[in-house]
Amino acid sequence: MYTVIGPVASRALRVLWMLEELGQSYEHIKAAPRSEGVVAFNPAGKVPVLIVDGTPVTDSTAIIQFLADRHGAMTHPAGTLARARQDSLTQFLLDEFDAALWMAARHSFILPEELRLSGIKNTLRWEFERSQHVLVQRMGEGDFVMGDEMTVPDIILSHCLSWALAAKFPIVEHRLTDYLDRMRARPAYKRALAK
Structure with a gap:
């Protein structure tokens, strides 16, 4: 299961949407940018943050491309x-x-x-x-x-x-x-x- 940090009214919506399209389960923490709950995982204080096996991944585009690659959906194979x-x-x-x-x-x-x-x-x-x-x-x-x-x-x-x-x-x-x-x-x- 994944954890998504960031409010819906931010680029976190991109990550939530990707997870919904992929049918993956996740926990959603609606912490605001620059809040303590965000800075703990991203020193820049920016959202979204995706926690995967205890590791934070930042930047909405990097996150959604990672998810697409990991689940083999909504993307074309690398090198094509x-x-x-x-x-x-x-x-x-x-x-x-x-x-x-x-x-x-x-x-x-x-x-x-x-x-x-x-x-x-x-x-x-x-x-x-x-x-x-x-x-x-x-x-x-x-x-x-x-x-x-x-x-x-x-x-x-x-x-x-x-x-x-x-x-x-x-x-x-x-x-x-x-x-x-x-x-x-x-x-x-x-x-x-x-x-």
Whole structure:
């Protein structure tokens, strides 16, 4: 059994969702970032943390890719061209979607008020919109990012698109709006969100 540390309203949702998709049992500890319960396992105080056989694993992308590899699901085998494409899409989403949203969050409520630059959010929204146009050209045919099978990038993209809506970053590509509706309708997503 796994232990997931971090609130649902964080990147911990990615890990909870992956575990639900994989049908794995886990304990969920809703400790807040930088709390004592988190810093004990991650000195940076960031969530999520996954405890596996007493060992903490940090960073949501590393965690969900580890789980996919470990359980042989929602991923392509290492060393294949399909995995190279999957990893490329994962990196694109982290660089172009997650990074823009995280920077906006930092300048909204994370950084000390005197260090926040509210004007940067307009630039980030512009970049986020441009990245959507690029992504839809890279997506495969089918219901998921790579085509007919759900893989690691689907969890990252769905989480980022939901985060974007909450942060008032418009989703301008109709294909991505439809995609998000399908992903949020998945039973495993609903179970993870209900934690």
